Amino acid sequence: MNIAKTIFQRINQGWSHTKTDFIIKAGSFIQNRLNTQSPPGKNRKILENNTMDYTTTNSVTLNNKNGKINCGPFNQGIFRVYLRDNSAKTSWHEHNSWAVDLTNTEKSGWEISKKSDTTVFTYSLANQSKAKLKIDALKGSISVQIGQDSVMADLLPPQAGQEWICVQKHLLHPGDVHIFGLGENTHPMNKAGQKITMWNSDRSNYKKGTNPLYQSWPVVVFQYSEGPAFGLVFDNPSYSVFDCSLDGKKIDYAVQDNELNYYILLGPTLPEVMKQLSILTGKLTPLPKWSLGYQQSRWSYMPSARVREVAAEFRKRDIPCDTIYLDIDYMEKFKCFTWGKDFEDYKKLVKELHAQGFKIVPIIDPGLKIEKGYPPYDAGIKQGMFITDGKGKPVTRKVWAGSSHFPDFINSRTRAWWGELMQEFIKSGVDGIWCDMNEPSTFDCRRTLPGNVMHKISEKVSMPHKKVHNIYGLMMSKATHQGLRKTTQLPYVITRSSYLGGQKYAVTWTGDNGSDWEHFRASIPMILNLGLSGQPISGPDIGGFKGTPPAELYERWILQGALYPFSRSHTGQGTKDQEPWSFGEEVEKSARMAIKLRYRLIPYMYSLLYEASQNGQPVMRPIFYHTPTGEALKPEHYETEFMLGPHLLVAPLMDRASTRSCYIPPGKWYSWWCREERIGGQNYKTTNSDTTLPLFVKENAIIPLYPKAPSFVPNKSLESLEILITVNDRAEGTIVDYFDQESIFAYQVQATAKQDRLAIKIDLQQEGSIPKDYHPPQTLHMLLNRQISDLQLHSIHQGYSLLPDSINKTWTRITIHAPVFPFRGEAISDLVEQAGTVLTCS
DSSP states (O other), rough: OOOHHHHHHHHHHHHHHHEEEHHHHHHHHHHHHHHHOOOSSSSSSOOOOOEEEOOOSSSSSETTTEEEEEEEEETTEEEEEEEEEETTTHHHHHHHSSSSOOOOOOOOEEEEOOOEEEEEEEOTTTTTEEEEEETTTTEEEEEEEEEEEOOOEEEEEEEEEEEEEEEEEEEEEEEEOOEEESSSSSSSSSSOOEEEEEEOOOTTTTTTOOOOOOTOOOOOEETTTTOOEEEEEOOOSEEEEEEOOTTSSEEEEESSSSSEEEEEEOOOOOOHHHHHHHHHOOOOOOGGGGGSSEEETTTOSSSSHHHHHHHHHHHHHTTTEEEEEEEGGGGGTTTTTTTOOGGGTHHHHHHHHHHHEEEEEEEEEEEOOTTTTHHHHHHHHHHBBBOBOOOOOOOOETTEEEEEEEOOSSSSSHHHHOOOOOOOHGGGGOOEEESSSSOOOOOSSSSSOOTSSSSSSSSSOOEEEEHHGGGGGHHHHHHHHHHHHTOSSSOOOESSOTTTGGTTOOOEEESBBSSSSSHHHHHHHHHHHTTTTTSEEEEEEOOOOOOOOOOHHHHHHHHHHHTSOOOOOOOTTTTTOSSSSTHHHHHOOOOOHHHHHHHHTHHHHHHHHHHHHHHHOOOOOOOSSSSSOTTTHHHHHHTTEEETTEEEEHHHHHHHHSSEEEEEEESSSEEEETTTTOOSSSSEOOOOOOOOOOOETTTTTTEEEEOOOOOOOOOSSEEEEEEEOOOSSSEEEEEEEOSSSSEEEEEEEEEEEETTEEEEEEEEEEOOOOOOOOOOOEEEEEESSOEEEEEEOOOOOOOEEEEEEEEOOEEEEEEEESSSSSSEEEEEEEESSSSEEOOOOO
């Protein structure tokens, strides 16, 4: 009887999975059929045979019978091209953008040479090479030359037709080229040979190659092997398609609109391209330091007693955690801005969790239930805040709460109203907002709003949804962020749907992934391409949202996921528990180790967050980011390894094997765990001494650390600070302890080696109003990659100690008691080989 029952259960489970898979596939097929558009293959009008117009000083306008092209410098290293088809009724995009501040121009450094049929713009790049852009009036084309090389690329004459604009780019420079960026898409990371659609879509349990997904980042980055990098940014939130040739030498872009702004980012290196992108679309907004801590979620922790249980287990098991998320079941019948019967004690809950060091982030969806007496709905109807059909009637679609209306976030008045709702809701004590279902997603065959419903841009201007679809999630994030800014300097918003420039308002996660090895392996290239598209803080649901992962998969995922920019475990309804202790003692031990490592690295990651906010550098970077060598540009390396900032290389175990082969970029590197030297520029086979989480530190690195992993990220300076310094000749860096939009508290560290002496300087940087709990450490630890025999201090302190490192005796740990900044000192080293054991690469 038991055997028969077991067989029946397994058959039933199998059918359930098959049925679910069929429904998902059928729904995706219908969704694609209803939403997919195709650019016109014939009857395109070419914007050629132009006349030149030099009515403005720094730009040129090309006019022809089919439309116009306006070209000119936008900012340092950034060139703008505006296209318009003559059939366009308005020229909204010429003077407006939701992603780019069109007034943020800086045209110094550009030179212009004008002729009757050609115009040449010249700019001096950061490496002193010259970039030249030649505009050909007859052809309507733009050629790009970087340095002394031959012409790098040709942007062929634009084409228009049937409310589409098409741009073609041909790369003429010899050599292998890779196409990166294009936001949130699955592997392979190199988009050569792929067709990518931009139309934000709810694609639960997506597979390799599925697109479109939840976010649209129309940023294309070209990286030549051993050569330059440059980029293209297409700013139009309508339905668009990128078609990339297999060799990466040709890319066709088509957007369903009569207008387009696009930008050329001249690089010529990836760091410069990212800096130019951040100038174009805006800087990452400062985030609270606790947002870098480990985060735990599921659909759903309920009732409130269950939230308390999970929080207590983290503290009891000595696993650091900062944030617990509340999914839709905390609400009253899924109505946003409400608390249901299972959370009637929410104020007490929030207070208790705050006392234990936890932050609470609840979910909010855009759809507001149609229900008289429900305050947000009543106010929205009265004030005209919802998206309407062609007759001015609010659009109705079903979502979690049932029949609902959707706020018109494209309208600034609606965003201000939504911000007021947020200000009131945040009084409950919650610490951030989780925006979901904001593609927007609906429960019908199309799975989103029809293209013909209307958004009211202003009192005089309206646009159909198809023209602004991809910015709906972005504008919800903006409205939420602006509302929270009324109560805090450091708002925290996470969003599922976003668009170009979304880093200004929210961090992102990669949607409803699966609990399988494919999604595990997809997470690294997805995060990296989002970083190369302008979003420096992102990550997947660790362990996967759809299903329950096997123990060995969860262990691998939490090991590498602990070092993602955004680190959160999350799982769906009906799955088994997916907390770090849910898979047995061995997995819990690995999770504790990895999460504690993350918490020790919080000062380093926070400093990287500051760098991202200043110049757009992603926190998590591909291994070719600083050295685009041929070996680093092999997918078996860049899709399975990553850099945290410029100094840490992570080579996680991507399968069931206990070791792996990886590529270490050129230079000297040191194993994190045993401090042994590794020679870079070669392939390397990890060993047991590299542990189950291989991590390497580059020479001349400054790595700030918490000496001991805290249970949660403190909102004040710790009494102790540790700095790991791997100086070869000169190491320098900025350690940021606190920053917001007006202030910064940081240390400028410099270590210079000369013969047997190592000069160390640490200067204090303080600007603006710093919270009173931030102050210099009472104890300063320095871990140096050399044997130190004596220390001469030239600044005030209350003593020091000098000891060999307990892990590797060829390293030295220095402890300074009550240091006073600026700090000055000289460490005298033994004149012997300092690096310890040297392991060559295989």
